[in-house]
Amino acid sequence: MTGSGYKTKQRDAILGFMIENKDRHVTVSQISEYLSKQGKHIGVTTIYRHLDKLLDNDLVRKYSLGPGECSCYQYAGSDMDCHEHFHLVCESCGKLFHLECEHLSELKGHILREHGFSVDPFKTVFYGLCSDCRDNEEKNKGETE
Amino acid sequence: MTGSGYKTKQRDAILGFMIENKDRHVTVSQISEYLSKQGKHIGVTTIYRHLDKLLDNDLVRKYSLGPGECSCYQYAGSDMDCHEHFHLVCESCGKLFHLECEHLSELKGHILREHGFSVDPFKTVFYGLCSDCRDNEEKNKGETE
DNA sequence: TTGCGTGCAAAGGTTTTGCATGGCA
């Protein structure tokens, strides 16, 4: 499954980049720009097509960081083991946090039992502010106001 | 605050449509198409601009139903009273559910205390399947396979 | 009359598609 398609240098470069950055989500333009700096010019068309294939094989996941924002992709291969946890995205710094916590697994069961709604942890993203950005905001408030 | 700006027939039509459909989220093209059928041709530019104003006044909220999907808007006026609860969106039928439950309010506190992350209930949307669509899917499975 | 509201056209950005060429097996 993983090895579907031909082995090309573009495929290796894109998959390699996704694995290197498995701890964060990246956009197509970020992939393109980074690979350009490495001397690897790969058309965005190719990047989109590879990401689509990886998506079909569940090797990456696709997120939206909000309306109007471009799509974000993140590696999610079998070694990532991301079944049953949720994701937090900081609206200020854009960082992604994996929230593995039994309180949250319980939440999924609770919503299903009590509210009849089956939550999909893959697609559900919590938006808010991480602790670093909250600290920064409070600093800025103190300085400007 | 609510009455900011001139009172025009376009404004009335758009705000009226949003209030009529307060129980679901709609896209700009849905608004445009529906009003066209009513004989009210309103340019999408105008719709976008009114929605932006309503957004500033917290009279509507803007959602993303996924990467690549266009933005969805939903009325959220003061009579909606949506402070501290979360929203569930069914990926199949697009219906929106308001989830008012102390288990969820607790969740916000839990993530803040234990994980240092301040969740914004306005922007956070749970995606999944509602009970009706789950039933339909099971029926379809039984018929086709 | 003043100034915001409107809508057409055009521009901006992201993503997709067509097509000829290139490269893997």
Add this chain to the structure above:
DNA sequence: TGCCATGCAAAACCTTTGCACGCAA
């Protein structure tokens, strides 16, 4: 060799912006 992969250009799509005209106050 056959077929998929690639990348350019163009299209499609959503959204924003510029500008001239219209309309509310």
